[in-house]
Amino acid sequence: MSSLSEALWVLLLGSLLGLELIGKVPPTLHTPLMSGANAISGITLLASLTLIAQANGNQALLLLGALSLGFALYNVVGGFLVTDRMLAMFSRKSKSKSNSNANPGGS
Amino acid sequence: MDLSQMDLMEVFPYAIDLVAVLLLALGIKGLSKVSSARSANGLAALALGLAVVGLLVQLQPGSTAWLWIAAGTALGGLAGLITAQRVPMTAMPETVALFNGCGGMASLLVALGVALFQSSEPNLVSRISIVISVFVGAITFSGSIVAMAKLQGWLDTPGWTQSSLRHAVNLALAGLCLVGAIGLPIEPSGWALWLLLAASTLLGIGVTLPIGGADMPVVISLLNSYSGVAAAAAGFVVGSQLLIVAGAMVGAAGLILTQVMCTAMNRSLVSVLFGGALGATGGGGSGASSDAGYTRITSCSAEECAIALEQAERVVFVPGYGLAVAQAQHSLRELSKLLEAHGVEVSYAIHPVAGRMPGHMNVLLAEADVPYEQLLEMDIINPEFPRADVVIVLGANDVVNPDAKTDPTSPLYGMPVLEVDQARQVFVVKRSLGAGYAGIANALFELPQTAMVFGDAKAVLNGLLTELRGMGVGKTPVGSTAKGKT
Numbered sequence: 001m002s003s004l005s006e007a008l009w010v011l012l013l014g015s016l017l018g019l020e021l022i023g024k025v026p027p028t029l030h031t032p033l034m035s036g037a038n039a040i041s042g043i044t045l046l047a048s049l050t051l052i053a054q055a056n057g058n059q060a061l062l063l064l065g066a067l068s069l070g071f072a073l074y075n076v077v078g079g080f081l082v083t084d085r086m087l088a089m090f091s092r093k094s095k096s097k098s099n100s101n102a103n104p105g106g107s
Numbered sequence: 108m109d110l111s112q113m114d115l116m117e118v119f120p121y122a123i124d125l126v127a128v129l130l131l132a133l134g135i136k137g138l139s140k141v142s143s144a145r146s147a148n149g150l151a152a153l154a155l156g157l158a159v160v161g162l163l164v165q166l167q168p169g170s171t172a173w174l175w176i177a178a179g180t181a182l183g184g185l186a187g188l189i190t191a192q193r194v195p196m197t198a199m200p201e202t203v204a205l206f207n208g209c210g211g212m213a214s215l216l217v218a219l220g221v222a223l224f225q226s227s228e229p230n231l232v233s234r235i236s237i238v239i240s241v242f243v244g245a246i247t248f249s250g251s252i253v254a255m256a257k258l259q260g261w262l263d264t265p266g267w268t269q270s271s272l273r274h275a276v277n278l279a280l281a282g283l284c285l286v287g288a289i290g291l292p293i294e295p296s297g298w299a300l301w302l303l304l305a306a307s308t309l310l311g312i313g314v315t316l317p318i319g320g321a322d323m324p325v326v327i328s329l330l331n332s333y334s335g336v337a338a339a340a341a342g343f344v345v346g347s348q349l350l351i352v353a354g355a356m357v358g359a360a361g362l363i364l365t366q367v368m369c370t371a372m373n374r375s376l377v378s379v380l381f382g383g384a385l386g387a388t389g390g391g392g393s394g395a396s397s398d399a400g401y402t403r404i405t406s407c408s409a410e411e412c413a414i415a416l417e418q419a420e421r422v423v424f425v426p427g428y429g430l431a432v433a434q435a436q437h438s439l440r441e442l443s444k445l446l447e448a449h450g451v452e453v454s455y456a457i458h459p460v461a462g463r464m465p466g467h468m469n470v471l472l473a474e475a476d477v478p479y480e481q482l483l484e485m486d487i488i489n490p491e492f493p494r495a496d497v498v499i500v501l502g503a504n505d506v507v508n509p510d511a512k513t514d515p516t517s518p519l520y521g522m523p524v525l526e527v528d529q530a531r532q533v534f535v536v537k538r539s540l541g542a543g544y545a546g547i548a549n550a551l552f553e554l555p556q557t558a559m560v561f562g563d564a565k566a567v568l569n570g571l572l573t574e575l576r577g578m579g580v581g582k583t584p585v586g587s588t589a590k591g592k593t
Contacts, residue, residue: 007348010355012355013352014351015355015356015359018355018360018362019359019362021132025367028141028469029139029144030367030466031199031203032144033138034331035199036138036147037138038357041331041354042210043349044213044217044338044354045155045159046342046345046347052179053167053176062172065175065217065220068179069175069183069213070182072183072209072210074184075206075213078190079187079206081187081191082194084148085196087148089470
């Protein structure tokens with residue numbers, strides 16, 4: 001049970017950290033922040049990978065794992081790229097078009 | 108030598124996880140400041156990449172597993188890439204909802220996989236985690252898809268969802284979820300799993316469907332928070348601490364963001380979730396489509412509006428959702444360029460919740476190359492309105508309703524609004540006299556200085572452009588243009 005209490009501590013501290021991270025957000029950034037946080041929540045792909053790696057050749061598990069990996073990755077890749085697209089517009093404008101080639105930085 | 112390598116292999120995943128958590132936290136924090144937002148987004152992406160590499164090193168998947176991983180990666184990655192590039196800026200809220208739903212679906216599928224096919228008998232903790240994962244994952248998925256469909260206009264708000272019947276339906280569904288949740292840990296792959304899955308999916312639909320347009324961003328933000336919770340629950344299912352931390356962080360941060368949005372709209376989270384669409388529940392008289400309430404409406408043509416613009420020195424545009432729907436941001440930019448060439452001082456008043464998502468208008472206008480400095484937030488532009496000669500309201504409604512300041516009986520009372528009524532002359536470009544999201548009449552439309560220009564925002568703006576060019580505006584250099592030549 002020590003691993004459970006450890007996990008619960010991690011949950012608690014993670015939640016507290018999340019509550020503290022965002023204090024004042026300018027309204028301009030609400031949409032990109034939501035979109036970025038949304039991309040991060042696609043981290044559930046780690047669970048998908050674990051499921052696939054520990055499937056022991058079970059076809060159904062592999063299929064479910066791969067499907068779930070696809071959904072999660074759609075969330076991650078799409079989310080980060082879209083956020084970058086939005087933010088690229090802001091930075092280009094505020095730097096008066098000095099860096100015109102907007103390069104998506106997502107993975 | 109063997110021993111030291113063992114140690115390294117054991118320490119490595121922890122080190123990677125710690126770095127990943129740190130980067131994620133910095134990423135979320137950086138995303139809340141304009142100057143650091145873009146690099147923070149990259150940082151968060153890097154953190155996720157690191158976490159994946161760390162996990163793969165730790166798991167050492169076999170060749171079959173690699174094949175499936177490659178398949179899933181190709182599928183999701185490619186689809187994400189294409190969606191992200193193709194989707195228009197106007198459709199951002201829907202897109203975020205769609206991505207979010209897929210995140211929920213991923214957590215749900217993992218839980219289903221573990222519950223149905225895992226060979227080893229799951230212990231009580233992972234059984235409970237499966238319950239949470241299925242419940243939250245299914246609600247996130249179905250709720251997000253409904254939200255997306257409603258924002259896209261594929262789904263209306265059915266009448267029955269505005270009656271108290273929906274509370275009974277949702278309560279019944281919640282009861283079924285509870286039954287499934289209690290039954291599932293006893294036998295993870297039995298009937299309880301399917302009951303929980305079906306009831307949670309329907310509950311997600313039942314809760315989201317009654318919610319009206321203006322409240323949608325809040326709902327998406329809340330669902331976003333749920334998908335964090337779903338990820339954390341999936342972390343418990345597969346025993347990944349990194350997943351638990353990251354999920355909890357996103358869940359908590361999403362909750363704060365939801366609260367911030369509610370505050371900006373002067374709504375409480377409870378009334379967003381259970382109050383139904385605004386106006387539909389308020390005093391029956393102010394129905395969503397009635398224009399009978401208006402008695403002193405002045406309407407005018409694009410030509411009259413163009414004349415006023417031509418003579419103005421300071422013009423303020425107030426963009427709203429109508430601008431986004433009409434995709435009129437480029438026409439607007441063209442018009443303001445023309446006016447600027449004519450020596451007119453142009454600015455844009457951005458209400459915190461203009462459009463369908465906070466920050467929606469900033470993104471939209473940035474896309475049309477509007478200089479960032481011309482976008483003025485409410486606190487800055489409000490004292491400036493008395494100095495404005497002409498204000499043009501483009502498809503915004505509730506955010507310019509003066510009743511919010513003056514009429515304590517108005518449902519909007521107390522919501523911060525743009526004080527457009529202080530300007531000398533106001534033109535409201537609107538397709539009809541239909542009410543805004545709040546479903547209430549707008550006192551601004553009846554003020555003596557207000558004139559309505561009926562039509563689609565893009566069509567009206569293009570009409571204004573034609574009229575102004577017809578008057579010779581913009582053809583002559585600024586200095587030699589005689590103001591007020593009419």
